[in-house]
Amino acid sequence: MSFHDELLIATAAERGALLALPFVQDGGAGKLSRADYVAFLAQAYHHVKHTLPLLMACGAKLPARLEWLRSGMSEYIQEETGHQEWILNDIRCCGADADAVRGGRPGLAVELLVAYAYDVIARVSPVGFLGMVLVLEGTSTAVASQAAAALQRSLGLPPEAVTYLTSHGALDVGHVQFFASLVNRLDDAGDRATLIDCARVFYRLYGDVFRQLDADRFSRRRNQAVAA
Secondary structure: OOHHHHHHHHOHHHHHHHHOOHHHHHHHOOOOOHHHHHHHHHHHHHHHOOHHHHHHHHHHHOOHHHHHHHHHHHHHHHHHOOHHHHHHHHHHHOOOOHHHHHHOOOOHHHHHHHHHHHHHHHHHOHHHHHHHHHHHHHHHHHHHHHHHHHHHHHHOOOHHHOHHHHHHHHHHHHHHHHHHHHHOOOOOHHHHHHHHHHHHHHHHHHHHHHHHHHHHHHHHHHHHHHHO
């Protein structure tokens, strides 16, 4: 069994818990409102804009024995450049204020997700950051394309409003294969244990982003009901 397979097995419970969250399920079924979708995009922007700085920080902290992994981070950097702008364009196409999102602050769940990613690189091990890559790309391949098609139908959105979801659903299939080729080269037991432990935490923290989105949407619904 490859280490990538071991990693997937070791984190299966956390991945299942994330994919079972109501907001994720409703997104895949096209049951989100336009406000819900824009709220998701706003939080996505605030963590995706850190992707390049995190990849750079990870590459810079890798020890010489993992020089080959630094090259992998370089490839990710080329692939991920500018994706936060795709999200802002989607927000504009939904009729929402992309500039307000750009200048705004993320929710607490995203703050903690991003802060943990930087902390793992600086304090624990740069290898642990691969846990965030696993979580984000694995989730994209599981639900992004399905959610994009379902939300486009249910909300009457143009293709230009779902580019972040559609592109990641397709792109991340190849990324997952690339990711597997990288982690399968990790031959140190400590690196492997760190990656598994950090991936479990990243699943929980990314899940908290959707838990917060769920709480916010029910709050919006309650306020709308009261106003009506």
